[in-house]
Amino acid sequence: xxxxxxxxxxxxxxxxxxxxxxxxxxxxIEGLAFGAVVLATVTRGRIRDIDVDAVRNMPGVLGVxxxxxxxxxxxxxGGFFGPDGQLQLLQDEMIPFAGRPVxxxxxxxLEQAQAAAHVLPVTYDEEPHDxxxxxxxxxxxxxxxxxxxxxxxxxxxxxxxASSVVVEERxxxxxxxxxxMEPHSxxxxxxxxxxxxxxxxxxxxxxxxxxxxxxxxxxxxxRIRTEHVGGGFGSKGLCGPQLILAAMAAHRFGRxxxxxxxxxxxxxxxxMRPATDQxxxxxxxxxxxxxxxxxxxxxxxxxxxxxxxGCTELTKTLYAARAIRTRLTAVPxxxxxxxxxxxPGAAPGSFALESAMDELAxxxxxxxxxxxxxxxxxxxxxxxxxxxxRNLVECLREGAHRFGWGTRDHRPRLRRExxxxxxxxxxxxxxxxxxxxxxxTITAEADGTFTVAIGATDLGTxxxxxxxxIAADALEAGTERIRLRISxxxxxxxxxxxxxxGTTSWAWAITEAAEKLRGQEWRGTxxxxxxxxxxxxxxxxxxAYSAVFAEVTADPATGExxxxxxxxxxxxxxxxxxLLARSQVIGGMIGGLSMALHEEGVRDPVSGRHVNADFAxxxxxxxxxxxxxxxxxxxxxxxxxxxxxxxxxEIGNVGTAAAIANAVWHATGVRQRSLPIRxxxxxx
Amino acid sequence: xxxxxxxxxxxxxxxxxxxxxxxxxxxGGTNLVDLMKxxxxxxxxxxxxxxxxxxxxSEAADGALVIGATTTNSDLAxxxxxxxxxxxxxxxxxxxxxxxxxxMATVGGNLLQRTRCAxxxxxxxxxxxxxxxxxxxxGAHHNHAxxxxxxxxxxxxxxxxxxxxxxxxxxxxxxxxxxxxxxxxSEFYPPVGDTPxxxxxxxxxxxxxxxxxxxxxxxxxxRYRKVRERASYAFATVxxxxxxTEGSVRIALGGVASRPWRCRTAExxxxxxxxxxxxxxxxxxxxxxPLPGNGYKVTLARNLIETVLKxxxx
Ligand SMILES: Cc1cc2nc3c(=O)[nH]c(=O)nc-3n(C[C@H](O)[C@H](O)[C@H](O)COP(=O)(O)OP(=O)(O)OC[C@H]3O[C@@H](n4cnc5c(N)ncnc54)[C@H](O)[C@@H]3O)c2cc1C
Ligand code: SF4
Numbered sequence: 001x002x003x004x005x006x007x008x009x010x011x012x013x014x015x016x017x018x019x020x021x022x023x024x025x026x027x028x029i030e031g032l033a034f035g036a037v038v039l040a041t042v043t044r045g046r047i048r049d050i051d052v053d054a055v056r057n058m059p060g061v062l063g064v065x066x067x068x069x070x071x072x073x074x075x076x077x078g079g080f081f082g083p084d085g086q087l088q089l090l091q092d093e094m095i096p097f098a099g100r101p102v103x104x105x106x107x108x109x110l111e112q113a114q115a116a117a118h119v120l121p122v123t124y125d126e127e128p129h130d131x132x133x134x135x136x137x138x139x140x141x142x143x144x145x146x147x148x149x150x151x152x153x154x155x156x157x158x159x160x161x162a163s164s165v166v167v168e169e170r171x172x173x174x175x176x177x178x179x180x181m182e183p184h185s186x187x188x189x190x191x192x193x194x195x196x197x198x199x200x201x202x203x204x205x206x207x208x209x210x211x212x213x214x215x216x217x218x219x220x221x222x223r224i225r226t227e228h229v230g231g232g233f234g235s236k237g238l239c240g241p242q243l244i245l246a247a248m249a250a251h252r253f254g255r256x257x258x259x260x261x262x263x264x265x266x267x268x269x270x271x272m273r274p275a276t277d278q279x280x281x282x283x284x285x286x287x288x289x290x291x292x293x294x295x296x297x298x299x300x301x302x303x304x305x306x307x308x309x310g311c312t313e314l315t316k317t318l319y320a321a322r323a324i325r326t327r328l329t330a331v332p333x334x335x336x337x338x339x340x341x342x343x344p345g346a347a348p349g350s351f352a353l354e355s356a357m358d359e360l361a362x363x364x365x366x367x368x369x370x371x372x373x374x375x376x377x378x379x380x381x382x383x384x385x386x387x388x389x390r391n392l393v394e395c396l397r398e399g400a401h402r403f404g405w406g407t408r409d410h411r412p413r414l415r416r417e418x419x420x421x422x423x424x425x426x427x428x429x430x431x432x433x434x435x436x437x438x439x440x441t442i443t444a445e446a447d448g449t450f451t452v453a454i455g456a457t458d459l460g461t462x463x464x465x466x467x468x469x470i471a472a473d474a475l476e477a478g479t480e481r482i483r484l485r486i487s488x489x490x491x492x493x494x495x496x497x498x499x500x501x502g503t504t505s506w507a508w509a510i511t512e513a514a515e516k517l518r519g520q521e522w523r524g525t526x527x528x529x530x531x532x533x534x535x536x537x538x539x540x541x542x543x544a545y546s547a548v549f550a551e552v553t554a555d556p557a558t559g560e561x562x563x564x565x566x567x568x569x570x571x572x573x574x575x576x577x578x579l580l581a582r583s584q585v586i587g588g589m590i591g592g593l594s595m596a597l598h599e600e601g602v603r604d605p606v607s608g609r610h611v612n613a614d615f616a617x618x619x620x621x622x623x624x625x626x627x628x629x630x631x632x633x634x635x636x637x638x639x640x641x642x643x644x645x646x647x648x649x650e651i652g653n654v655g656t657a658a659a660i661a662n663a664v665w666h667a668t669g670v671r672q673r674s675l676p677i678r679x680x681x682x683x684x
Numbered sequence: 685x686x687x688x689x690x691x692x693x694x695x696x697x698x699x700x701x702x703x704x705x706x707x708x709x710x711x712g713g714t715n716l717v718d719l720m721k722x723x724x725x726x727x728x729x730x731x732x733x734x735x736x737x738x739x740x741x742s743e744a745a746d747g748a749l750v751i752g753a754t755t756t757n758s759d760l761a762x763x764x765x766x767x768x769x770x771x772x773x774x775x776x777x778x779x780x781x782x783x784x785x786x787x788m789a790t791v792g793g794n795l796l797q798r799t800r801c802a803x804x805x806x807x808x809x810x811x812x813x814x815x816x817x818x819x820x821x822x823g824a825h826h827n828h829a830x831x832x833x834x835x836x837x838x839x840x841x842x843x844x845x846x847x848x849x850x851x852x853x854x855x856x857x858x859x860x861x862x863x864x865x866x867x868x869x870s871e872f873y874p875p876v877g878d879t880p881x882x883x884x885x886x887x888x889x890x891x892x893x894x895x896x897x898x899x900x901x902x903x904x905x906x907r908y909r910k911v912r913e914r915a916s917y918a919f920a921t922v923x924x925x926x927x928x929t930e931g932s933v934r935i936a937l938g939g940v941a942s943r944p945w946r947c948r949t950a951e952x953x954x955x956x957x958x959x960x961x962x963x964x965x966x967x968x969x970x971x972x973x974p975l976p977g978n979g980y981k982v983t984l985a986r987n988l989i990e991t992v993l994k995x996x997x998x
Contacts, residue, residue: 041807111685118723419991557987558911559980598914604823611802611824624915679913679921680826680980683987 003469003479004643007579011465012228012458021228024200025185025260032187033062034110035249035259036117037241038103039268040095043608044129044334047093050103051121060112062253064120066103067092070248077214078305079206079238081144085304086337087214089244095124096304097336098609099268104245106253110260129334131608135170135277135298143299143328148310148345151382154323156281159292163283167359171280171352172674175300175601175610176273178341179620182230183266186243189256197224199243202232203496205455208489210239215247224489229459233591234340235271236459237498267613272601274299274309274338278352282321288366288374290321297349298329302337306330309338310345314654315353317541318392318430320377334608340498342591343653346431351595351675354427354658359671367410368662369400372428380541388540391571392428394634395547399426399569402630403549413669420553422564425662429655430543433504433573433638433646436495437531440509442475444522445483450475452513453485455494456506461649462580463502469576470507470643474514475522493529500544500647503576504638508534511642537640544636544646545571548589548659554667559679561664563593566656567630573638573646581648585631588652594621595653596660600676685720689729693736696891700861702731703889709733711754712788714781715797722805724798724812734790738893741766747899753792753892757845758783760791770897772906772925776848779910782917792892795846795856795872796884799839799942800919801828810836811880818880821975827921830972830981832941837880838975840939841873842919847938848908850946851925852901858890865890873943880942903927903934909992910938911984922981924988926996933993937985940972950989959997965989 015021040047052064070090078084089101102122107113130139142150160166186199195217201207204224212222224243229236242259249257261269278297284290297311312326341347361368376393379386400406408424409415415422440454452471458464464484472479485491495505508530516526551565568589575581598619602611612618631652637644661672664682672681690710693699703709706728710716719725738752741763749765760766761777781789801820803809808816820828820838828838846869854869867885874885886892906927912918923938933954935947950968954960965986972982 115685557991558984560911562915602824602826604819606819606822611806614805616800616805617802619914619918622914622917624917679911679984683980683983 003472004574004576006469006577008465008469008577009579010462011468023182023228023230024187024198025258027187027198029187029189029256032256032258033106033108033253034113035104035106035245035257036113037101037245037259037261037265038105038117038120038122039265040098040100040102042095042124042126043098043131045095045124045126047095047102048123048125055105055116055120058112058116060108061116062106062108064103064105065248065252066090071215071251073214074216077210079210081306087210087239087244089241090248097302097334099336101241101245101269104249104259106249106257129608131333131335131603133275133300133331133333135279135329137331140298140329140331143308143330144306146308148308148313148328150327151316152325153382156292156294156323156325159323160281160283160294163291164286165360165363166281166283167356167363168281169356169359169673171278171355173276173348173351174675175275176341176595176599177267177601177618178233178235178271179618180231180233180235183261183263184236184240184242184270185258185260186240186246187256187258188243188246188250190250193221195222195247197243197247199224199226200229201226201236201240202229202459202498203237203457203494204487204489205492205494206496207239207243211243211247214239214244222489226457226487229457232459232497233342234344234498237496238271238339241269263615264613267618268610269336271339272336273341273344274301276309276311276348278311278348280352280356282356282360284360284364286364288364288371290319290375292323293319293321294325295353296327296329297352298331300333300335300338301330302335303332305337307338309348311349311352313345313432314350314430316382317380317543318353318428319375320381321375324382342588343431343650346429346650346654347592347595347657350427350429350654351657351661354429354655355661355673358425358662358665368426369396369405372396383541385539385541388542388638388640389636390545391634391636392430392545392547395545395569395571396428398634399547399549399567403567405549412666417553419557420555421667422551422553423663423665423667424549424551425659425666426547426549427655427658427662428547429651430545431500431651431654433542433544434501435504435508435534435641436501437529437534438494438505438509439492439527439529440513441492441525441527442513442517443525444517449481449483450477451483451485452510453491454506454509455489455491456486456502457497458486459497461497461584462577463497466503466576466580467506467510471510471514474511475517492527500649500651502649504641504645504647507643507645508641540640542638542640542646544573544648544651546651546655548655550659550663552660552663552667554664554682556668556682556684559681559683561597561677561682563625563627563660565627566593568652569632569634570648570651571634571636572648572651573636573641574644575633576643576645581633582631584648585652586629588650589629589631589656590621590626591653592656593626593660595675596657597621597625597676686726688727690732691729692732696736696859699731699733699736699891700859700889702729703891707731709891711790711793714785714789715793719798724805733891749897751791751895751897753894754790757786757789757794761786768904769902770848770852770906771904772851772908772927773845773848775908776844776925779908780844791895794843795892797842800842801839804839811839814879814881824977825975826977828975828978829941830974830978831945832875834876834878836878837876837942839880839942841941841943844908844910844920844923844938847923847936847944848925849895850944851927851934851936852897855896856892857894857896858886858892860887860890870946876942901929903929905996905998907992907996909988911988922984922988924992926992928996928998935989940981940985947989961990961993
């Protein structure tokens with residue numbers, strides 16, 4: 001019997017709901033000391049002085065680490081985007097953004113460390129700062145091009161000139177924060193020459209490699225474990241400040257040290273989705289056939305490290321257009337370095353693209369659904385490559401059917417219920433699929449079970465459960481015979497839970513290892529690495545797809561918008577576990593709803609500091625904001641990737657904001673081109 | 685958090701004796717303890733008043749409802765007489781916080797909860813340390829006051845309950861070592877002036893013992909409507925408590941000023957021109973002085989007065 005495809009609850013579910021599962025900050029450790037982080041309160045400048053003597057004799061204080069006594073770090077350390085200045089903590093007196101760690105106070109208890117950190121006198125020489133993001137900022141320059149590079153297909157200007165209808169609008173999204181439930185926490189100790197850490201992150205191997213480089217250690221000298229993680233959404237993809245600072249302190253004080261960020265510190269010093277400002281021009285013939293899409297987003301970055309908010313990835317693949325031009329502009333500012341947040345690039349990018357498509361449908365007088373169907377490409381509009389499998393049309397048609405789209409009157413502001421205006425909207429979307437190199441080891445045990453070891457992480461998504469099913473099928477065994485070991489950098493190189501490429505990358509490694517073990521007649525131990533076989537994957541347009549439908553009410557007297565109904569149809573390749581996959585895409589849609597209506601980092605225009613760096617001020621959707629959500633899958637299969645999976649981690653976030661914004665237009669007749677759709681933007 | 689002593693008051697006198705200097709009364713702790721964690725409040729001593737015999741709701745001989753200061757928000761909202769005679773009060777309490785918080789939070793503590801201005805929680809400002817400035821005026825003031833503010837502070841009062849109590853002309857009863865006293869809610873929160881750190885008219889060390897709802901203000905035809913940035917678990921952007929009693933209309937707004945804003949101008953206007961809700965709202969709000977980022981609150985308050993009164997009118 002196949003385990004893949006069967007709805008199974010999370011293996012660790014009972015441990016989580018009974019509190020038995022230990023997260024990084026919960027693991028008991030003998031002789032533990034605690035570090036409390038002190039963050040810079042100025043937006044740019046230099047540290048003049050840190051008066052360590054003022055706290056040295058406070059109860060329990062072991063000492064303070066700052067730029068004057070911290071170990072020197074390797075400036076080459078970094079990640080996907082190259083050397084990362086955000087990792088260079090406590091190396092000099094420079095303050096590149098408000099929220100930069102300036103000191104770590106270490107004490108016997110958490111309370112003692114926090115009490116001393118709270119009163120540690122830090123003085124600064126402030127320098128003028130700039131946190132004011134605009135698309136035409138003079139510092140703006142082309143974004144790095146390792147992905148979502150600029151493209152030019154056809155003659156955009158000529159096609160726009162020849163179009164019967166052109167939409168030209170700007171769409172804006174604010175700074176948004178990952179807001180994972182579990183704050184970032186690390187516990188570090190030295191086992192002789194070896195650094196051991198329990199850390200809250202999205203991929204222990206990748207983090208161990210970065211940490212080893214940072215501290216100039218060989219990789220074997222670093223071990224990181226990450227048993228349970230309470231969400232990451234991208235913010236735990238990096239080697240976090242909690243880990244770097246705890247490693248410094250464990251070294252200096254010769255004992256285990258735990259550093260857990262406070263909620264406000266998670267906001268101020270981990271990561272965020274950058275603000276975007278996107279200019280879109282779309283031209284079409286009177287029958288709705290697209291002639292041109294010209295998409296020029298700008299986003300903010302920090303000079304400390306490169307980053308790409310790849311807003312135009314969808315633009316290059318979603319619709320057939322004769323001409324496509326994309327340009328990404330990065331604007332360096334004195335801000336927290338942005339980093340991938342669930343659906344990076346695609347979430348803000350699809351808000352712009354799918355809002356503009358809706359505006360085009362309006363001006364053409366065409367059903368927005370029909371407009372999408374008329375522009376279905378036969379091959380990658382930019383790449384020219386064939387699609388590995390493309391089931392967007394099925395998502396749109398099935399979703400429209402279930403939602404009752406067919407009876408919609410496409411004119412705005414016609415439906416009323418009492419004082420409320422009612423409207424519906426849709427968005428189509430895609431999210432790229434693929435896999436990254438990973439290794440796996442499988443041992444056939446004497447008792448007939450298999451130990452499957454892979455450096456995967458379970459962020460709460462159910463990865464552990466899904467990989468157990470995949471391993472069971474690959475090993476032709478029942479799930480009860482699978483002992484899965486994950487979350488440990490000692491298990492060898494593996495991709496992180498990120499980029500919607502966790503399950504694909506790990507499934508690939510597990511199936512390949514199982515294949516090899518079969519060759520040994522299910523005996524002994526095998527270790528494989530997928531780097532080679534991944535290289536043989538033919539070039540294709542590989543994407544997951546979805547269609548999202550929303551119904552909203554708007555009260556023009558108060559500006560309150562409420563989502564009444566959300567329906568998403570998804571094509572995510574083979575569904576490994578319908579229960580978990582559904583939970584993933586529903587969670588994503590709630591993230592999209594939250595992006596549409598609530599989430600907004602607010603900066604003080606004078607000080608440049610983040611004003612609403614807690615859950616009282618940074619609103620995410622509450623239960624009462626979330627309607628009954630319908631989510632389902634159309635049959636889909638990814639031919640290039642083992643098990644036929646594409647990844648379901650991020651597509652749910654993408655598209656929902658546009659579907660809601662389009663529904664708000666349908667309800668009120670007013671376009672919402674800036675997120676979030678706050679009540680003051682709707683109030684009449 | 686700074687270290688502090690903790691003591692459970694045996695009786696009211698015991699509480700009052702312990703209550704001087706750097707001490708603070710502790711009721712539900714849902715606001716005080718949070719602020720202590722942030723370092724905004726740093727009492728040397730907490731005097732737990734939760735077990736004092738100050739809870740419960742009783743009817744006075746003159747028909748007034750007397751609500752003990754330690755009555756929980758949940759019990760207040762659920763009380764049959766409150767729901768029958770002062771439904772706007774029950775609705776206001778239920779529109780606040782969450783079920784868990786309302787089970788802990790008390791009437792006295794709710795009246796004395798501090799502003800939710802984000803700057804206040806994060807740094808020194810005039811409300812915390814006089815003379816340190818008000819960063820909100822040039823800063824992020826989307827949620828700040830449009831009425832009755834001064835250059836020294838533009839914060840709003842956060843309580844929903846107090847808005848309804850203001851509409852019903854409630855009276856706060858307190859005790860001090862010098863004896864008992866009463867303050868009408870309309871005078872309980874003094875004007876901001878240049879002393880935004882002075883938030884109530886209570887004498888130093890006073891212990892709130894009860895809140896009295898006058899029988900004459902009872903209005904089954906009353907409503908609380910709270911507009912906020914999400915469907916629940918958020919403070920009011922603008923809220924309204926409105927009540928029709930014989931021959932009069934009572935209106936109070938939340939989220940617009942440093943105190944619940946009783947709309948005397950609009951009420952008087954409606955006495956002269958019954959039913960002219962929009963004009964009454966405009967008359968009231970002609971005094972509004974919005975900042976660049978919160979002008980929408982004027983429109984919102986106007987719309988709320990108009991729509992809620994229209995729906996509610998007999
Ligand atoms: C997440 C969250 C959301 C919230 N949302 C809302 C909301 O939407 N609307 C709303 O109105 N409120 C809201 N609140 C505030 C909540 O209602 C208050 O925290 C609560 O009412 C305070 O009551 P308490 O008994 O816990 O007071 P405490 O925190 O114990 O005390 C508050 C203050 O009152 C003083 N005090 C308490 N009792 C007395 C007394 N008898 N005499 C003199 N002084 C006294 C204390 O010394 C202290 O200074 C929210 C709170 C939280 C934490
Ligand atoms: S509005 Fe009042 S509480 Fe807020 S920063 Fe200004 S002085 Fe402080």
